[in-house]
Amino acid sequence: MFYSRVTLSLVRAGLALIALPALVACGGGSDSNSDNKVDQGQTKLPTSVPDLNWLGESSAKLKKASSSEFSALLKNGAFLSRVPVNETDSSVPVNASPVSDGESSAGFSSTNVVEAGVDEGDRIEYDGNYLYIAAHSEQELSQNAVFRQYVRVMKRTDQGIEEVAQIEASDSLYSHQDLYLHEGRLASVFKYPVLTLDTPSDSNDIASTSPSTNTFSNTFELSFADVSSPEQPQVINQYRIDGNILDSRVIGNELYVISQYHAAFDTDETDELAIYQAIYQANVSDLIPKIKDLNSGEASPLFDASACYIPTDATELDSANIVTTITKISMQNPTSIESTCINAPSDGVYASQESIYLHKRLWPSDVSSFNDLSQTVLHKFSLNDGEVAYSASGAVEGTLGFGGNLIGMIEPIFVANVSNAAFRLSEYGSQLRVVTTRFSESKGMVHQLFVLQQQGTELEELARLPNEAHPTPIGKVESNGMVEENIYAVRFMGERAYVVTFRQIDPLYVLDLSKADEPIMAGALEIPGYSAYLHPVSDDLLIGVGQNVEDFPFNASDDSSTDIEPTFGAKVSLFDVSNMASPSLIKEHVFAGGYSPVEFDHHAFSYLKASDQTFRMTLPVESWEVTIQNDNTSTWGNKNELAAFEVSTEGSGSLTYIGSSVATYDEPSQSVPYVRAADDRGVIHGDTIYYVHGNFVWSSLWQSPDVNTGPF
Structure with a gap:
């Protein structure tokens, strides 16, 4: 597949086409979404x-488009997406920092995030007295035929914690609910439709008896509840928005939601010219995603056609039906909604306190090559007093993640997405640091660090690593001269970057970024296994969470002199990085046969500074084991636990495993639903630990995590 401008031939049997101006919007009037004047007799139908x-x-910069320019580009895209491609036409439409410590100053842990001051949605929120848990019926002990999702409001008590209220913020069916808590407001972001026996509708129809998907597929919902009195919560605003959510953030008092929408036009016409004329006459607002106020039932365009950006290289014959939207909503006044649209697709989002970056992978040419020619395009939007304004664009070689099986590499099954893309970017001062990966037929995996500096509306390359002065690759070079290790973790910390690559061993690389125009590889450490998540404790200490993999079975030697089996399992490591040139391992702890969700979701990691020299952290671990019964039969079961660790910065540093709070039920095992550990969370509040597994909570003291009470 190639990412380039391609011409779609629209010649059909006996129809001669003449190149006329495309769907030009001759806007005017008070409604900037009303762009054509066909009805007024001022424009002839094509x-x-x-x-x-x-x-x-492409990597072209963006420009603020007029309503006419945006309308033409979007309508053209809606037309091409509506007309079937001739079977003989093989063309494929291509347009179809500073570290966060995850703690608060109030003595309890908070959501672990990529950037300090930039909140991320998670399934729990905690304010020191009340714990909010995104729950759903499939995790209840008594199963309900009708799927529902809700928020459990739990109050801290002397005996542990108790439910004081529930918030049902959506009647629709979405499997995922992210929460944000900010000054007495709880925002719920609903995404991903589910398969259920119940079919919801605006008219509260009776549930169907056959499985069906969410009636509102290709949508997401936002709900805002007043929790200033947590035991009497009140849902105050609810919205349903067309499109699919890419990500969201809360910065200051604003919720920023980044979504993507494919514009389409429905018509009963079958003749191409009739379809084209119908779209030509349509109001562009009919092609724009809608936001529906679920309280009033009113729907309106998510943005105004005059509030859009398009690529500077777009022409009147170009077509693009994918729209990315940055929607800003006030947490205190959720009726205050502003949206900025970009008529181009995006893969994901990185945000700092000052900027939002949209990133997109592309293949820049039609050149056939065994080498990976992909690039990552970046569009920067500045947040000035909360206003979203386009700032600059740029592109770098490679992508923000590279999975799959190449040259014999097989990814560990527990890591679904190798290296979180958000951790591969870091805005630091006036620079943006980016770590990318691509494949070269002669070099294998090519991992690069780029330092970009904004010059006008360009994100220009200031430096890269490796380079001519420092050519050492990031990743171990094998005997065949190729790098076969993929990147499993990246973490920026001030003027340093830590990168973990892995195939058979775990090289931890320390990059010195103190000279932005001359980054260098300061040092490296090789140990078995890998870290998939890195968390800085201080300038001298670094935590790693990943897997202990001494050697994969397919890479194991034929040496029969030992019967020792390699130990697989979740691994927590403490590294000494005080000397960048010589990082070292202080201590590690392995949970045999287990994995931690922290390996692919940093929100599962909780962290709290207990004193000037002591830090506490928790992480969920799931392991599977076989139990032999008295009759020699075996049962296969899982164990879910929240592991507690303490890190001391005194002396050369130390890591201590305190113990684990294990999720157990009084109910018969057959009535307990399987709950995946991916959604497990921990909260540390002083000497108390709360372990959230499924819909329920277990409480224990820090000194003895294994002695817990619950489920609550």
């Missing part, structure tokens, strides 16, 4: 269909 192009993904 008599043929022009030869349109799909606007190829």
Whole structure:
């Protein structure tokens, strides 16, 4: 597949096409979404269909478009996406920092995030007295035929914790609910439709008896509840928005939601010219995603056509039907909604306190090559007093993540997404640091660090690593001269970057970024296994969470002189990085046969500074084991636990495993639903630990995590 501008031939049997101006919007009037004047007799309907192009993904800068320019580009895209491609046409439309410590100053842990001051949605929120848990019926002990999701409001007590209220913020069916808590407001972000026996509708129809998907597929919902009195919560605003959510953040008092929408036009017409004329006459607002106020039932366009950006290289014959939208909503006044649209696709989001970056992988040319020619395009939007404004664009070689099986590499099954893309970017001062990966037929995996500096509206390369002066690759070079290790973790900390690569061993690389225009690889450490998540404790100490993999079975030697089996399992490591040139391992702890969700979701990691020299942390671990019964039969079961560790910065540093709070039930095992550990969370409040597994909570003291009470 190639990412480039391609021309889609619209020649059909006996139909001669003449290149006419595309769907030009001749806007005017008070409604900037009302862009054509066909009804007013000022514009003639086109008599043929022009030869349109799909606007190829490129690294072009963006420009603020007029309503007419945006309308033309979007309508062209809606037309091409509506007309079937001729079977003989093989063209494919291509447009179809500073570290966070995850703690608060109030003596309890908070959501672990990529950047300090930039909150991320998670399934729990805690304010020191009340714990909010995103729950759903499939995790209840008594199963309900009708799927529902809700928020449990739990109050801290002397005996542990108790439920004082529930918040049902959506009647629709979404499997995932992210929460944000900010000054007496609880925001719920609902995404991903589910398969259920119940079919919801605006008219509260009776549930169906056959499985069906969410009636509102390709949508997401936002709900805002007043929790200033947590035991009497009140849902005050609810919205349903067309499209699919990419990500969200809370910065200051604003919730920023980044979503993507594919514009489409429905018509009963079958003749191409008739379809084209129908779209030509349509109001562009009919092609714009809608936001529906679920309280009033009113729906309106998510943005105004005059509030959009388009690529500077777009022409009147280009077409693009994918729209990325940055929607800003006040947490205190959720009726205050502003949206900025970009008529281009995006893969993901990185945000600092000052900027939002949209990133997109693209293949820049039609050149056939065994080498990976992909690039990552970045669009920067500045947040000035909360206002979203386009700032600059740029591109770097490679992508923000590279999975799959290449040259014999097989990824560990527990890591679904190798290296979280958000951790591969870091805005530091006026620079943006980016770590990318691509494949080279002669070099194998090519991992690079780029330092970008904004110059006008360009994100220009200031430096890269490796380079001519420092050519050492990031990743171990094998005997065949190739790097076969993928990146499993990246973490920036001030003027340093830590990178973990892995195939058979775990090289931890320390990059010195103190000279932005001359980054260097300061040192490296090789140990078995890998870290998939890195968490800085101080300038001298670094935590790693990953897997202990001495050697994969397919890489194991044929040496029969030993019967020792390799130990697989979740691993927590403490590294000494005080000397960048010589990082070392202080201590590690392995949970045999287990894995931790922290390996692929940093929100599962909780962290709290207990004193000037002592830090506490928790992480969930799930392991599977076989139990032999008295009759020699065996049962296969899982163990879910929240492991507690203490890190001391005194002397050369130390790591101590305190113990684990294990999720157990009084109910018969057959009535307890399986709950995946991916959603497990921990809260540390002083000497108290709360372990959230499924819908329930277990409470224990820090000094003895294994002695717990619950489930609550």
